[in-house]
Amino acid sequence: MMTEPVNLQKTLDSFTELWSPRIVAQFNDYDVRVAKFHGEYVWHAHQDTDELFLVVAGRLVIHLRENGVERFVTLQTGDTYVVPRGMEHKPVSDAESHILMVEPTGTLTVGDTHEEIPDHVDATTGHHIG
Amino acid sequence: MMTEPVNLQKTLDSFTELWSPRIVAQFNDYDVRVAKFHGEYVWHAHQDTDELFLVVAGRLVIHLRENGVERFVTLQTGDTYVVPRGMEHKPVSDAESHILMVEPTGTLTVGDTHEEIPDHVDATTGHHIG
Numbered sequence: 001m002m003t004e005p006v007n008l009q010k011t012l013d014s015f016t017e018l019w020s021p022r023i024v025a026q027f028n029d030y031d032v033r034v035a036k037f038h039g040e041y042v043w044h045a046h047q048d049t050d051e052l053f054l055v056v057a058g059r060l061v062i063h064l065r066e067n068g069v070e071r072f073v074t075l076q077t078g079d080t081y082v083v084p085r086g087m088e089h090k091p092v093s094d095a096e097s098h099i100l101m102v103e104p105t106g107t108l109t110v111g112d113t114h115e116e117i118p119d120h121v122d123a124t125t126g127h128h129i130g
Numbered sequence: 131m132m133t134e135p136v137n138l139q140k141t142l143d144s145f146t147e148l149w150s151p152r153i154v155a156q157f158n159d160y161d162v163r164v165a166k167f168h169g170e171y172v173w174h175a176h177q178d179t180d181e182l183f184l185v186v187a188g189r190l191v192i193h194l195r196e197n198g199v200e201r202f203v204t205l206q207t208g209d210t211y212v213v214p215r216g217m218e219h220k221p222v223s224d225a226e227s228h229i230l231m232v233e234p235t236g237t238l239t240v241g242d243t244h245e246e247i248p249d250h251v252d253a254t255t256g257h258h259i260g
Contacts (some may be wrong), residue, residue, distance in 0.1 A: 005209035008184075025210040027180035027232065030160070030227060032210060047228035050157035052232075054138075080155040080162060102157070102182075 019123040044111030058097025150252040167223040187207030188227025
């Protein structure tokens with residue numbers, strides 16, 4: 001699919017939509033996606049896969065809920081974090097952040113189980129670029 | 131394993147060895163590794179897995195050999211590139227570069243098939259941090 005290098009920043013500069021990941025690379029049966037986050041996402045969980053986050057720019061708070069107990073982790077630029085499969089989580093960014101995610105191809109952004117999806121959230125398996 | 135975020139730059143600042151990846155995150159059965167490259171690596175191939183490269187800092191040239199024909203791709207900071215499974219490749223960095231790789235846990239840095247391994251190359255499945 002991509003036979004030439006794909007630049008993260010150029011890809012991020014090519015769109016403005018929030019919560020709408022672009023697929024920058026595919027390897028084995030996984031996608032590498034970049035997205036712009038700003039505001040609150042929806043609570044959701046991926047039952048069958050962990051999800052890798054890497055903050056390319058900005059700050060990301062990931063709220064986590066397990067057995068009814070909520071906590072959160074704060075990711076700064078350059079931080080990686082893995083949300084384990086089955087864990088309910090809700091990303092929040094006070095200001096626009098740029099996030100890289102790695103997950104199996106076909107993984108839906110809103111997970112398998114989620115709360116009601118508001119209009120500003122793009123329920124997608126990622127958009128191909130150029 | 132990592133229940134708190136892991137910062138790429140802090141990890142890179144914690145070691146000086148070249149061609150010696152540190153595991154910063156694990157998800158599903160994959161590792162995220164960061165390494166410092168400088169000089170020439172060895173020609174090698176991973177028969178059963180694609181390999182994702184992301185240049186965190188610096189510049190990386192990946193030489194590729196297929197059916198005896200050589201070519202190369204040049205990756206700048208922020209570039210992603212996937213070397214397909216079975217493809218012979220040889221990373222080269224004229225100056226020190228910082229590289230993130232994603233590959234299945236247990237994947238050997240020098241691949242399944244490789245030329246003779248010089249002393250400066252650490253044949254490893256990645257080192258755990260902290």
